[in-house]
Amino acid sequence: MxxxxxxxxxxxxxxxxxxxxxxxxxxxxxxxxxxxxxxxxxxxxxxxxxxxxxxxxxxxxxxxxxxxxxxxxxxxxxxxxxxxxxxxxxxxxxxxxxxxxxxxxxxxxxxxxxxxxxxxxxxxxxxxxxxxxxxxxxxxxxxxxxxxxxxxxxxxxxxxxxxxxxxxxxxxxxxxxxxxxxxxxxxxxxxxxxxxxxxxxxxxxxxxxxxxxxxxxxxxxxxxxxxxxxxxxxxxxxxxxxxxxxxxxxxxxxxxxxxxxxxxxxxxxxGICVPKVDSSSGARFWEARQSYTENAPIQATMRQNLMRLLLSHAKGREFEKVFEFGAGVGDFSVLLQENLAYTHFVCNDINNHASILQARLKPKTRVAIFDMHDIKNQPLCLERFDLIASNACLQWLNAKEILESVVPMLASGGLLLLGSFGARTCYEVREILGIGLEYMELEDLCELLQELGLEIVESGSETLKLDCGSALGVFRHFRASGVNSLSGNALNKSKILAYQARFGGKITYEPVYLLAKQPKP
The missing domain is CATH 3.40.50.1820 (Alpha/Beta hydrolase fold, catalytic domain)
Known part of the structure; x- marks a missing residue:
């Protein structure tokens, strides 16, 4: 050949x-x-x-x-x-x-x-x-x-x-x-x-x-x-x-x-099959795949908090099937596998991190590379999972659309574990540059999941400040962690100076945590 x-x-x-x-x-x-x-x-x-x-x-x-x-x-x-x-x-x-x-x-x-x-x-x-x-x-x-x-x-x-x-x-x-x-x-x-x-x-x-x-x-x-x-x-x-x-x-x-x-x-x-062959979605995380782990301390805190939240309610429960979406380079995946008893583990990402994930995760982990917005067209959507988890991914997606597709994938008594961000996240960038993501508030997330038939087991949020040393350090942090959603023309010297004068080298994050359950009939 x-x-x-x-x-x-x-x-x-x-x-x-x-x-x-x-x-x-x-x-x-x-x-x-x-x-x-x-x-x-x-x-x-x-x-x-x-x-x-x-x-x-x-x-x-x-x-x-x-x-x-x-x-x-x-x-x-x-x-x-x-x-x-x-x-x-x-x-x-x-x-x-x-x-x-x-x-x-x-x-x-x-x-x-x-x-x-x-x-x-x-x-x-x-x-x-x-x-x-x-x-x-x-x-x-x-x-x-x-x-x-x-x-x-x-x-x-x-x-x-x-x-x-x-x-x-x-x-x-x-x-x-x-x-x-x-x-x-x-x-x-x-x-x-x-x-x-x-x-x-x-x-x-x-x-x-x-x-x-x-x-x-x-x-x-x-x-x-x-x-x-x-x-x-x-x-x-x-x-x-x-x-x-x-x-x-x-x-x-x-x-x-x-x-x-x-x-x-x-x-x-x-184009007969795939109207848009390539997409810019997820590109920044692919570029930052080698530097993400050491430059994303907030996400590291979030996955530890999510793990504690899950373990406090799971109480030694054994999960038959686990699905994680938005796995990235596998930091949360590793933590889940180290702390849970499970039989099957499936993790997803939009980018081809398959080689990194297979090297880091336990044998027989199934990696599925696709855009979560296409979940309805994947064979995976027909499976039922005892735990579906995701950390620091939902804010990049159409949360309502994704959750409407994901909730039916929960088995009876299954748990949904989510870590995302609230509206105060990176408010400094919005104030100076006028751009940023649209975050779904925790209350709205809980309300949506309840409308979809889930019980809210526990939810909460916190405000965290990250000091990057200078305004330039803030934007370098964005680039190294893959979370930079700035357009090419959004950032210039005058705006960096304005950020420095107003906020120094600090940036705000508002992590939100949520554990919900699919009621048993």
């Missing part, structure tokens, strides 16, 4: 689109797509002739986390590539969906991808119910004809029509094309080698799966599926059946199997 980049690698890019191409589909099939996603690297995995070497190192039936030192170089490169990006989007095309499901399911640190998109393929690839039927695949392999494959791939029998379509989209794949499709897909021997490798890979992967559902047997849950109505390789009915019993959103489009020819850019293609 090889990895190529759609354009020169950008070390500063925060978003990664990782595409597993299909059989015989090398990077030139994507070269016409413009990269119109801000600060984005696009990596394409292709050429699966050596899959046997890759898969033998993964261990077919063992999906536990693997040490990087035991991985083949190409998988180590993938793992490092994933870890260095804030947002990761997985795209699998055709049989590349099956490769992505297995490979990423094994090496991903438990949930780095906010969106996973299957395009005209299934997680099992070759299967009697959830893919290309093994007999059909075997016959294709035995009698492989590159011209017949091209016909199904492009959805046309006419070479002239295929060439005209490619020229219309200015695709480099048809540059110099003279009717010989082996110049596009490779010669028959190369194609058969790749088909055989994919056949063995899919068969072995299917054999080690015991579940009845094709999707649940896969190593990756695909959040979206794009299904071409004119697909002549994967039956649209099979594709719809595969994803019908999961939390996968299906999007049907009028296109042949090679769907990329119908688009001019990655943004337009992914």
């Amino acid at each position: 090889q990895i190529a980049f759609a354009r020169a690698f950008d070390k500063r890019a925060s978003t990664l689109v990782l595409c597993f191409s299909g059989f015989a589909t090398n990077p030139k099939f994507f070269a016409h797509l413009a990269c119109d996603i801000p600060a984005c690297n696009i990596a394409i995995c292709y050429d699966y002739r050596d899959l046997a070497q890759v898969d033998s190192r993964l261990g077919l039936c063992n999906k536990s986390s693997l040490e990087s030192t035991f991985l083949p170089p190409v998988l180590r490169d993938l793992q490092e590539l994933i870890d260095r990006h804030r947002h990761c989007i997985l795209v699998g095309f055709s049989l590349g969906v099956a490769v992505a499901a297995r490979v990423i399911g094994a090496i991903d640190r438990a949930g780095a991808f906010r969106h996973s998109i299957a395009i005209n393929g299934t997680p099992l690839g070759i299967d009697t119910r959830y893919g290309i039927h093994p007999r059909i695949y075997a016959r294709t392999l035995e009698y492989f004809d590159v011209r017949e494959f091209a016909r199904a791939f492009f959805g046309s029998d006419d070479v002239a029509e295929i060439t005209a379509r490619a020229k219309a989209m200015k695709s480099p794949i048809m540059r110099g094309f003279n009717g010989d499709f082996s110049t596009l897909f490779g010669n028959v021997l190369e194609c058969k080698q790749e088909l055989q490798a994919l056949q063995r890979f899919c068969q072995a992967w299917g054999e080690c799966s015991a579940s009845k559902s094709g999707e649940s047997r896969a190593g990756v849950h695909f959040t979206h599926a794009i299904i071409s109505s004119r697909d002549m390789i994967f039956s649209p009915m099979i594709l719809e059946s595969t994803f019908s019993h999961t939390h996968t959103q299906c999007h049907s489009i009028d296109a042949p199997h090679y769907v990329f020819g119908s688009f001019t850019s990655w943004g337009k293609l992914l």
